Amino acid sequence: MKHVHEILINMQSTNKEFESKKEFIDYIDNLFGKDCKFQACSSxxxxxxxxxxxxxxxxxxxxxxxxxxxxxxxxxxxxGHIN
Incomplete structure (x- = not known):
């Protein structure tokens, strides 16, 4: 299980933008694996x-x-995650 901040940190460090929701999801699946689950403070x-x-x-x-x-x-x- 990964924290959703790992997605944000990756976007921040690469200045990544996405053309569509599908492109975003495909990128995340390729980066972390399709079976990866994410967590956050409230979910x-x-x-x-x-x-x-x-x-x-x-x-x-x-x-x-x-x-x-x-x-x-x-x-x-x-x-305390870096912004």
């Missing part, structure tokens, strides 16, 4: 699709003005 046992929905809902990622999925510019990580 667990999420697959890549559920992690996407969770991150959108929590305002960690967003659809930006270029119509791409990116980190929200005001995104903060909890529990």
């Amino acid at each position: 667990d046992n999420m697959d890549a699709n559920s992690a996407y929905e969770f991150l959108i809902k929590k305002g960690k990622i967003m659809i930006n003005d270029k119509n791409k999925i990116s980190l929200h510019p005001d995104m903060e990580m909890c529990n």
